[in-house]
Amino acid sequence: MTYIPISPQERDAMLAEIGVNSLDALFQAIPAEHRFPSLKLPAALTEMEAASLLDEIAKSNENLRGDLISFLGAGMYNHYTPAVVDHVLRRGEFYTAYTPYQPEISQGTLQGIFEYQSLMTALTGMELSNASHYDGATAAAEAVNMAFANFRGKRRKILVSGAVHPQYREVIRTYTQGMDLTLTGDQPQADLPQDLLPLIDADTALVIVQYPDFFGRVFDYTGLIETAHSQGTLVCVVTNPTALALLQTPGTMGADIVVGEGQPLGLPMWYGGPSLGFFTTRKQYVHKMAGRLVGETVDSRGEKAYVLTLTAREQHIKREKATSNICSNQGLLALASAVYLSVVGKSGLKQVANLCYQKAHYAAQQLSQIAGVSLLFGQPFFHEFVVRLPKPVAEVNEHLLEHGIVGGYDLGKDYPGMENDMLVAVTEMNTKEEIDMLVEVVQEVLDA
Amino acid sequence: MSLSPSNLQYAKTDEWLDPATGKIGISDYAQEQLSDIVFMEITVSVGDTVSAGDVIASVESVKAASEVLAPASGKVVAVNEDLTGAPETINGEPYTSWFIQLEGATSADLMDAAAYEAYCQERSH
Amino acid sequence: MREPTLFELSSPGRTGVTFPQADVPLFDLPDASLLREDLPLPELAEVDVVRHYMALSKYNYSVDGGFYPLGSCTMKYNPKINEDTCRLPGFVFTHPLQPIETAQGNLLLMYQMQEWLKEISGFAAVTLQPAAGAHGEFTGVLMMRAYHQARKDHKRVKMLIPDAAHGTNPASAGMMGFEVVTIPSDERGNVDLKALAAQCDDTVVGMMLTNPNTLGLFDENLQEVVRLVRDCGGLMYADGANLNALLGIVRPGDLGFDVMHFNLHKTFAVPHGGGGPGSGPVGVSERLADFLPTPLVGILEEANEDVPPLYGFITPPQSIGRMKAFHGHFGGGVVRAYTYIAMHGAEGLKDVSQYAVLNANYLKARLQKTYKVPFDRICMHEFVMEGRFEGTDIRALDISKRLMDYGYHPPTNYFPLIVHEALMIEPTETENKDTLDSFADALLKIAEEAHSNPQIIKTAPHNTPFGRMDEVKAARELVLCCWLPEDYDTSQ
Structure with a gap:
């Protein structure tokens, strides 16, 4: 079925007004030999049939909310989303609107983004936020673009810690392949902040670190940032927004750019997307920053209102001179994160962070009591940590799955030599019972 | 449009050069086309040598962005940092809002005030 | 009447959602030097939040609320079933890194x-990874x-790019350090x-070509354009922004792109969401298939x-590597579009494009005398007209603002740049004749007003919740966020 609201009689009247006698006659400009191909697609479904088909497909997955217990994180986390978030998102006024180019009739979207920007600065301790990027990884790549533009291409070295999410590093490499940059710092076995220090020099545009890092470790980057600044180098911190309810902000440590994945803020996992890349920085860099930006102003009636501002930075005006080609933001998902943050608020977000911290520490303690299992790192952590197992993670995970448990991320996939190291994530969704079950099955596997 | 000062020379890309001082800016016509300027950045430094046609600055308004090209060749001896902090000055006083100053400015193909005004007139239609 | 911000509405000690007590023994927090001192987020009850967003929603114009003829944006109706299918728990609660054996539904759907998309476009291979059109570019x-x-x-x-191109084309080429060469249009818009x-x-x-172009015209010399570029060893890029004109009409892959x-x-009717998220899969010919970003979905073990x-x-x-983390805009993008295509089938998709083109030509016929x-x-799914009249100083922008008073979202303004005072109109196939007629009547009325009462157009809009904005103030003062009031009690 289609959604075309025109009757055959109306169609004929319209064709007459145009002065042609058939729909096909409108397509004379198309090369005749390629006109009207017959597409081999399945027969059209009614809504009832489509609903049933999609339901069947969805059910052939095993989901992490009923089918399986999960300790998987590595960049995307299983959190609770209060009901109110989706009820707001389902308002057609929000989800069927376009980019707010006409501010007189788009103040809902504009104020929503302005508040989102405000919430992100509050969370990260930074001075300003843009309206968002596609995801955490592309936000990190845009940090490279910004730093490159800031030095007008004169600094050509980017340092990325090996403890930054492997997929984020891959994306940065993809993005920069036409830019004649040197991307370094993520050699194996050199993933501590101090390993980066000797590499920072006057040609370094940007240092990228993660907080908590990919292995879950929490470092104070104040010293690293001071060293970078002494060379005029900018520092980008990739962070987890839930952790920032508890931990010192990267802004306080002196970071120049703070980016991250906003999915933990009430967004679905959705098998990886769409999600939300937040991007915050300091005022002095605003003109070099990519992405949409909403600012406060007044309207002709003297009322406070909001508009897209500094648009001359963007691709539709600057064209090939723009910092980035991005033209959308993750509008609806930025709104979702703002609704989430406003309804859980200060106390709710602290509770979530505290639950994650406590449960993860309980899981770490219990797992490390199994003979042959140890915590790989001694640093403080938030809700994710690495356990070293006496057997390959792949093998252990296979057994866990037989018991309905999705184990932690197998670090051997990205880090040679870490085949026995599992990155375990625990959130407020994991009960003590689930954690105890994980421990029990791991014990069982290792005993076997 | 305000009168183009007769002591200046003008480029087809709407920059002016003061041959007496070597200072460079953008014309009244250029600022009017851009409308309200909200950001400007000088992309050369003191000591740099520029050739006529090189990009020396970029300017952004609420609705447009433009590069500013050197109307002459020479060595940069001063850049107007004050202007970077108050780019709106360019809209009000385009002929005193200098961007950079060149030493030994040499130029070809620049117009005098009368020729430039005729050139602007021509484009307004 | 302005709605206060979340921060202005906040009151110390108020709470929305609370979470259960910890069911595990408690552990010490890290050293205080690693902890933040305060968390300056708003404090609101659930009802406060709902009323706030309800109030904001009323300030928005939307497709669900009315006609949205924004050129090049394809603001078609977003079927409600898609909103339900993309929220099925099997899609929402699957993690991108969970074992593939437990996510076969997702993978089948992506495959x-x-x-x-290959069949619809005539390309040899498709990646679903890019997050938006510009990302796909x-x-x-x-x-x-x-x-x-x-x-x-x-x-x-x-990189050769026509003067009528979207700004993203040169920006994408610029990100690669390519030199952008602008190719003019001829007197027929080709x-x-x-x-x-x-x-x-x-x-x-290569060449980046939007076809139909941003004038809404199918290039009459397309095959010659393709031949010229390919003969010199260049590749042809098609900007798919205007694909709504071509479903079942012609396949870009067949044309040599x-x-x-x-x-x-x-x-494919994924809602625009107030500016995103989009979803920008990319199709390629045989010679580019090996360069697609990772990962693609394939069959690892054949069925028996x-x-x-x-x-x-x-x-x-x-x-070329990975374009974003994980596998693209699966849930909110691909699932909705999959539902849409499954319901349309081949004939339905052809209807979509035929009626999109019919609606555009009908509106053009009604307006072009004025x-x-x-x-x-004959245009394709959109057309461009000039928003100016002899003997008045009314501009396209004024006409757009006045249209709001008549209850419509304005067309795209000032694009493409090659038309003076451009008004770019794309009605889409999901509007009925009555809506198109009323919209045309409103534009004809405004044309009359341009002579009889220009002041009412110049000062429009009058019937909207807000008036025209001071954009200079916004850009010069740069107030980009708000905080809790200075005297706010953050002690708790």
């Missing part, structure tokens, strides 16, 4: 979607570069063949009598 340009690099053809630096031929040499990376991005949020195939991820041999339409010939 089929790749196949369907960037992906395409990266592949074009990789193709020439793999052939050790390093002198190619010129690519100027002479100007194109003059640029076609062995330094050409090498790469094209789809906008699932335009053509007893078991279905095993779907999983594969990496093309000369992949508004000047340059390049006048």
Whole structure:
């Protein structure tokens, strides 16, 4: 079925007004030999049939909310989303609107983004936020673009810690392949902040670190940032927004750019997307920053209102001179994160962070009591940590799955030599019972 | 449009050069086309040598962005940092809002005030 | 009446959602030097939040609320069933890194979607990874570069782009460090063949072409354009922004294009969400297939009598790499679009494009006696007219603002740049004749007002919740966020 609201009689009247006698006659400009191909697609479904088909497909997955217990994180986390978030998102006024180019009739979207920007600065301790990027990884790549533009291409070295999410590093490499940059710092076995220090020099545009890092470790980057600044180098911190309810902000440590994945803020996992890349920085860099930006102003009636501002930075005006080609933001998902943050608020977000911290520490303690299992790192952590197992993670995970448990991320996939190291994530969704079950099955596997 | 000062020379890309001082800016016509300027950045430094046609600055308004090209060749001896902090000055006083100053400015193909005004007139239609 | 911000509404000690007590023994927090001192977020009850967002929603114009003829944006109706299917728990609660054996539904859906998009576009392979149209374009340009690099053809630096192109085209090429060469349009709105031929040499990376172009016209010399570019060794990029005109009408792959991005949020009814998220899959011809970003969805183990195939991820041999984390805009993008295509089938998709073109030509026919339409010939899914009248100083922007008073969202303004005072109108196929007639009547009325009462247009809008904005103040003062009031009690 289609959604075309025109009757055959109306169609004929319209064709007459145009002065042609058939729909096909409108397509004379198309090369005749390629006109009207017959597409081999399945027969059209009614809504009832489509609903049933999609339901069947969805059910052939095993989901992490009923089918399986999960300790998987590595960049995307299983959190609770209060009901109110989706009820707001389902308002057609929000989800069927376009980019707010006409501010007189788009103040809902504009104020929503302005508040989102405000919430992100509050969370990260930074001075300003843009309206968002596609995801955490592309936000990190845009940090490279910004730093490159800031030095007008004169600094050509980017340092990325090996403890930054492997997929984020891959994306940065993809993005920069036409830019004649040197991307370094993520050699194996050199993933501590101090390993980066000797590499920072006057040609370094940007240092990228993660907080908590990919292995879950929490470092104070104040010293690293001071060293970078002494060379005029900018520092980008990739962070987890839930952790920032508890931990010192990267802004306080002196970071120049703070980016991250906003999915933990009430967004679905959705098998990886769409999600939300937040991007915050300091005022002095605003003109070099990519992405949409909403600012406060007044309207002709003297009322406070909001508009897209500094648009001359963007691709539709600057064209090939723009910092980035991005033209959308993750509008609806930025709104979702703002609704989430406003309804859980200060106390709710602290509770979530505290639950994650406590449960993860309980899981770490219990797992490390199994003979042959140890915590790989001694640093403080938030809700994710690495356990070293006496057997390959792949093998252990296979057994866990037989018991309905999705184990932690197998670090051997990205880090040679870490085949026995599992990155375990625990959130407020994991009960003590689930954690105890994980421990029990791991014990069982290792005993076997 | 305000009168183009007769002591200046003008480029087809709407920059002016003061041959007496070597200072460079953008014309009244250029600022009017851009409308309200909200950001400007000088992309050369003191000591740099520029050739006529090189990009020396970029300017952004609420609705447009433009590069500013050197109307002459020479060595940069001063850049107007004050202007970077108050780019709106360019809209009000385009002929005193200098961007950079060149030493030994040499130029070809620049117009005098009368020729430039005729050139602007021509484009307004 | 303005709605206060979340921060203005906040009151110390108020709470919305609370979470359960910890069911595990408690552990010490890290050293205080690692902890933040305060968390300056708003404090609100659930009802406060709902009323706030309800109030904001009322300030928005939307497709659900009315006609939204924004050119090049394809603001078609967003079917409600798609909102339900993308929220099925099997999609929402699956983690991108969970074992593929537990996510076969997702992988099957992605595999089929790749196949369907190949069939619709005539390309040899499709990636679903890019997050939006501009992201797809960037992906395409990266592949074009990789193709020439793999052939050790390093002198190619010129990207040819028509003057009517979207700004993202040159911006994407600029991100790769390519030199952008603008090709003018001729007097019929086609690519100027002479100007194109003059640029076609062995330094050409390729050409980025929107077709139908941003004037809404199908290039009458398209096959010659493709031949010129391919003969000099260049690749043809199709900007798929205007694909809503071509479903079942013609396949870009058949016309000789090498790469094209789809906008699932335009053509396949994924809602625009107030500016995103989009979804920008990319299709490529055989010669670019090895360069696609990683991962693609493929069949890892073929089906046999007893078991279905095993779907999983594969990496093309000369992949440009990864464009974003994980596998693209699956839930909110691909699932909605999949539902849409499944319901339309081949005939339904052809109807979509035929009626989109019918609606655009009908509106053009009703308006072109009053508004000047340059390049006048049968248009595709959109058309561009001039928003100005002899003897008045009314501009396109004024007409747009006045349209709001009549209850419509304005068309796209000032684009493409090659038309004076451009008003770019794309009605889409999901509007009925009555709506189109009322909209045309409103524009004709405004044309009368331009002579009889220009002041009412100049000062419009009058009937909207807000008036025209001071954009200079916003850009000069740069107030980009708000905080809790200074005297706010943050002690708790």
